[in-house]
Amino acid sequence: MAEIALELVDIEKSFGPLEVLTGVSLSVPEAGCYGLVGDNGAGKSTLLKILSGVYPRDAGEIRIMGKPVDFHSAIDARFSGIEMIYQDLALAGELDAASNIFLGREHYRGSKYPPFRWLDHKRMHAEAAKVLESVGSRLSTDRQVKWLSGGERQLVAVARALEFDPRILLMDEPTAALSIEKVNEVTRLISRLKDRGVSMILVSHRFTDLIQVADTIGVLVHGRIVDEFEVVGQSTDEMTTRIVRLMGEADAGALK
Ligand SMILES: Nc1ncnc2c1ncn2[C@@H]1O[C@H](COP(=O)(O)OP(=O)(O)OP(=O)(O)O)[C@@H](O)[C@H]1O
Ligand SMILES: [Mg+2]
Secondary structure (H helix, E strand, O other): OOOEEEEEEEEEEEEOOEEEEEEEEEEEEOOOEEEEEEOOOOOHHHHHHHHOOOOOOOEEEEEEOOEEEOOOOHHHHHHOOEEEEOOOOOOOOOOEHHHHHOOOOOOEEEOOOOOOEEEOHHHHHHHHHHHHHHOOOOOOOOOEHHHOOHHHHHHHHHHHHHHOOOOEEEEEOOOOOOOHHHHHHHHHHHHHHHHOOOEEEEEOOOHHHHHHHOOEEEEEEOOEEEEEEEOOOOOHHHHHHHHHHHHHHHHHHHHO
């Protein structure tokens, strides 16, 4: 059995009077992929943002390799080996691909502190090209991000996350705006990351794509995990019916 890389125990989160997460517990083994599905507003992005240090949790525990951790910022989470690819990708459109990959941790040459130091563009472009290549992209690193296609941007966002060499990668709707061909590219990329030993939580509305890479599926309904199952041994139809029934019931409940 692989070790548990990430474990959440009874995570709770409210925004004012709005209860968004209630007693969420789940675990992801090393090199495992946990697929999280749920309706709009179910709390998926909120859960990932708690894990990446963007929001504090109200209650519950986060454990990494069995050790409880406390994050006060995204930097704390990064220090524990967690990287997140945000639903909106959070890239700077005006900057080129290399600058985005190194945004906030640029390489300099010269002295360690200003003013006698300069951005080391040559090194950043060379390293950016290398990390892009490692995710199967030959994108030119001086392309401005705002002109890139959805798939290319996705790869830049993934390359940026990988530059930190994460142990745990959180991906929020990485294939939402992509063509079928690009979805397949991202799916292949995720499989490669698993082979490298990275553990993942992947949020996606595209269930058929999700089950190609996820080992376990969790269904989040109104901030609660209402079902969890292994992908192996079930047909796509069985799983889809199971999920639609749960999300349908929840919607029906909300109308009461
Ligand atoms: N910073 C915030 N302040 C107040 N409410 C918030 C905040 N962030 C999220 N919410 C609310 O929490 C609920 C869950 O939002 P969340 O973004 O986690 O949903 P989601 O499952 O990711 O949905 P989607 O599938 O549409 O991306 C929503 O009702 C949302 O309006
Ligand atoms: Mg979301």
